[in-house]
Amino acid sequence: MAKEKPKQATKSNDSDINLKGTFISVMLVGIFILVLWFGSYALFLSR
Amino acid sequence: MHLHKFEKIWLVFGMASLVLFLLIIGFAAFWKGTHPQSHIETIDPQNVEAHEAFKPENLGLREVADGKYTVNIVASAFNYDFGTDADGKAVKKIRVPKGSTVLFQITTKDVVHGFQVAGTNVNMMVEPGHVSRLETVMKNTGEFTVVCNEYCGVGHHQMFATVEVYE
Amino acid sequence: MMLKNYNFPKKDARLYMSFMYVTFASLLVGGLMGLLQTLSRSGEFQLPFGINYYTILTVHGVILGLVLTTFFIVGFQFALMGKTVGLSDKQRKWAWIAFWTMLVGTIMAAVTILIGEANVLYTFYAPLRAHPAFYIGLALVIVGSWIAVFTNFRQLYVWKKANPGQKSPLLAFMVVINMAMWFIASLGVAISVLVLFIPWSLGYAATINVLLSRTLFWYFGHPLVYFWLLPAYMAWYAIIPKIIGGKLFSDSLARMAFILLLLFSIPVGFHHQLTEPGIDPTWKFIQVVLTFMVVIPSLMTAFSIFATFETTGRRLGHKGLFGWFKNLPWGDVRFFAPFVGMVAFIPGGAGGIVNASHQMNSLIHNTIWVTGHFHLTIATTVILTYFGIAYWLVPHLTGRRLTPRLNKLGIIQTIIWTVGMTIMSTSMHIQGLLGGPRRSDFSNYAGGEQVQTWISYQLAQAVGGTILFIGILLMIYIFIQLAFFAPKGVQEFPIAEEEVDAEPTPKILENWYLWIGITIALILFAYTIPMIDIIKHSPPGSLPFDWPIGRS
Numbered sequence: 001m002a003k004e005k006p007k008q009a010t011k012s013n014d015s016d017i018n019l020k021g022t023f024i025s026v027m028l029v030g031i032f033i034l035v036l037w038f039g040s041y042a043l044f045l046s047r
Numbered sequence: 048m049h050l051h052k053f054e055k056i057w058l059v060f061g062m063a064s065l066v067l068f069l070l071i072i073g074f075a076a077f078w079k080g081t082h083p084q085s086h087i088e089t090i091d092p093q094n095v096e097a098h099e100a101f102k103p104e105n106l107g108l109r110e111v112a113d114g115k116y117t118v119n120i121v122a123s124a125f126n127y128d129f130g131t132d133a134d135g136k137a138v139k140k141i142r143v144p145k146g147s148t149v150l151f152q153i154t155t156k157d158v159v160h161g162f163q164v165a166g167t168n169v170n171m172m173v174e175p176g177h178v179s180r181l182e183t184v185m186k187n188t189g190e191f192t193v194v195c196n197e198y199c200g201v202g203h204h205q206m207f208a209t210v211e212v213y214e
Numbered sequence: 215m216m217l218k219n220y221n222f223p224k225k226d227a228r229l230y231m232s233f234m235y236v237t238f239a240s241l242l243v244g245g246l247m248g249l250l251q252t253l254s255r256s257g258e259f260q261l262p263f264g265i266n267y268y269t270i271l272t273v274h275g276v277i278l279g280l281v282l283t284t285f286f287i288v289g290f291q292f293a294l295m296g297k298t299v300g301l302s303d304k305q306r307k308w309a310w311i312a313f314w315t316m317l318v319g320t321i322m323a324a325v326t327i328l329i330g331e332a333n334v335l336y337t338f339y340a341p342l343r344a345h346p347a348f349y350i351g352l353a354l355v356i357v358g359s360w361i362a363v364f365t366n367f368r369q370l371y372v373w374k375k376a377n378p379g380q381k382s383p384l385l386a387f388m389v390v391i392n393m394a395m396w397f398i399a400s401l402g403v404a405i406s407v408l409v410l411f412i413p414w415s416l417g418y419a420a421t422i423n424v425l426l427s428r429t430l431f432w433y434f435g436h437p438l439v440y441f442w443l444l445p446a447y448m449a450w451y452a453i454i455p456k457i458i459g460g461k462l463f464s465d466s467l468a469r470m471a472f473i474l475l476l477l478f479s480i481p482v483g484f485h486h487q488l489t490e491p492g493i494d495p496t497w498k499f500i501q502v503v504l505t506f507m508v509v510i511p512s513l514m515t516a517f518s519i520f521a522t523f524e525t526t527g528r529r530l531g532h533k534g535l536f537g538w539f540k541n542l543p544w545g546d547v548r549f550f551a552p553f554v555g556m557v558a559f560i561p562g563g564a565g566g567i568v569n570a571s572h573q574m575n576s577l578i579h580n581t582i583w584v585t586g587h588f589h590l591t592i593a594t595t596v597i598l599t600y601f602g603i604a605y606w607l608v609p610h611l612t613g614r615r616l617t618p619r620l621n622k623l624g625i626i627q628t629i630i631w632t633v634g635m636t637i638m639s640t641s642m643h644i645q646g647l648l649g650g651p652r653r654s655d656f657s658n659y660a661g662g663e664q665v666q667t668w669i670s671y672q673l674a675q676a677v678g679g680t681i682l683f684i685g686i687l688l689m690i691y692i693f694i695q696l697a698f699f700a701p702k703g704v705q706e707f708p709i710a711e712e713e714v715d716a717e718p719t720p721k722i723l724e725n726w727y728l729w730i731g732i733t734i735a736l737i738l739f740a741y742t743i744p745m746i747d748i749i750k751h752s753p754p755g756s757l758p759f760d761w762p763i764g765r766s
Contacts, residue, residue, distance in 0.1 A: 049717070050467070051521070053517075054514075054517045054521070057513065057517050058510070058513060058514065058517075061509070061510070061513040062510060062513075065506045065509055065510075065567075068506070068567065068571060069502070069503060069506060072502070072571050072572045072573060072574060073499065073572075075573060076495065076499060076572055076573055077499075081573045082495035082498075082499075082572070082573060083488045083489050083495065083498065083572060083573045083575055083576055084489050084490075084491065084576070085490070085491065085492075085493055085494065085495035085498060086491045086492075087491070087492060087494065087751065088491075089492070089751060089752070089753035090753060091753065091754045092753065092754065092756060093754070093757070124759070124761075124762040125762075139660070140660075157341070157759055157762070158339075158341055158342050158756075158759050158762055159339050159340075159341075159342075159424065159428075161580050161651070163579075163580065163581070163649065163651065165581075165648070165649025165650070165651075165664060166648065166649045166664060167649075168573075168576045168577065169576070170489055170575075170576035170577075170579045170580070171489050171490075171491070171576075172487075172489050172490040172491065172579075172580075173491075174424050174425060174428075174490065174491060174492065175341060175424050175753075175756045176424060176425070176492075176752070176753025176754060176755075176756065177425065177490075177491035177492045177753060178491060179491045180491075189664075190662050190663070190664060191649075191664065192649070192659050192660050192662065192664050192665055194649070194651045194654075194659060195651070196579070196580035196581065196651035196652065196653075196654075197339075197580055197653075198268070198335050198339070198653045198654075199342075199762060200268075200333075200342065200759075200761075200762025200763050200764075201266055201268055201333060201762065201763060201764045202762070203268070203653070203654055203655070204654040204655040204656070204657035204659075205657060207657070207659040207660050208660070209660045209662070
């Protein structure tokens, strides 16, 4: 980003927000995308 | 503006997946030559017979070398012209042995059509003024229905043929 | 400035509601056509009165894909602008002109289709030739939407002048992004219709350049789907957080996602033309790469949404890894309907990546997989979010309340939709992989085993389609209740606020010259050379064809 800002110590913004559930959720989405894509590609190659 | 640590990991993971997909299809396309059908050759849609491949006597299936075939087709609403057989009847089914290399060449005399050998990767748009051309190896045996998969008018769903790949 | 809980002045509310009436009338008409299609394709029923399958297919696509969406979006966006930056008397007048222009165009096109003079489907590919009134009607819809575009631009401009140095309200920013994208994209289809189709359909031009017309259409066609999606994203980013009792996750990230969507939605049209002759495959691949770039803002959106849910839930005291998820307001249809839409976007988006994967496109191109795909994206993700908006927007505009009974009916409606669409879309995806074509009336083709397998899935689609139509009837009932009969009251217009200690949004995100400049540069990069190729190597043009679509 053009305007990346240095982390501000005063902010409660980052690491202490607990986003573990979010992380697991999005990774599951990512795995779904990978599985669908490679499955489709395998089907494409087999034809 | 800054991102949460997990969001960074997620975006890196996501973008890496996209790059991986692109590398795979890019490698297959540019090094192995498996681009989607993109033949660059124009033709007069009102006079397709002027093109060697689409002369009436050249339509249909021809073995050009051992295990290598060419299929020339003229599409029109609502029919695929695969030429005629020995009795002068319109060909509606072609047969090739498994593992043969088949070059499909097709054009249209009128509107836009599709040409898909359903269940295979032979899937092309057919547009007036252009020749669509795709070479493929028929890997699997079976009876495959050729369907027009681009809307071409009220008889669109009656436009079909069959490709049989035998052992 | 933000009068969230106060209703609009009557004359503003009447304007916004006019768009909603057309939206829901379109839903009923278009949905009925969808039902007839699935029944007809099952092979068990025949259309009555000799109605042609392709006539109803054209009505379905035009009314739902172009009319319902455009009217809802323009109306919803006007309401957002009115709420966040205000609407002057003069602007209101222009908004009405936009409405009537679009409506006249819609009626012209619809009548032409219904009398069987435009069986060309919503993509109207040349050289099939519809009656000129069809093209002129479509052109009016687009011109009308442009009036809305410039009215929205003006609204934000006036606000900016009155509030120097302040960042624009997030929703107003998002509306302007969507309208900027829509305007730049619809130039393509406008040129195609005005320069190529209308003169040719009237007989002033003898022939048409088919590939050029298609390329101009798809230059517009992909941003079109993002034009549908962005209002849903607006609700996900800036409205849903309020409904679940939270705050914006990040104003900057939301703006960043919208900017990326603006940049990468347009220079990607070739991914709809991957199997076409006459286009250099290298340029196709370049646009495939750009298409993959447009996935990134959606990845960001996925994270933002989950993070909004999690931070809100944790703040409300829900513990554990997924306690926040369990305690989302599942009983609130304003949340539940859009939530199902979000879930549908996971297979919808993932399927989209498969579709755009260059040579892999030939696996599914023009098969009914594609129909299944966009019934997840537009007909579930987008439409359920629109419904989710309507549940509060309509009563807000009519000075009524979403009662617990109507809320419950909404939940039932969403469940019906989910069940119907799961059946219909899944069977479409499978049938597509088996090679079944889209946009085709029932046919046994050459018979045989392969076709038999397709037909069983078409039966499943008829079941799904019937369930969906029940869902549509219920939605229409809810709409009529909210518009005319629900008890008087005040329904909140939910707009999420930033955290008190939120980081300031970088100014560069509002540098319109920069972002529109990059957008245009990307378009020029992706299209200039292939366009020159297409024009330079054009074949003899195509004469018009009337008879294939049943015109004499």
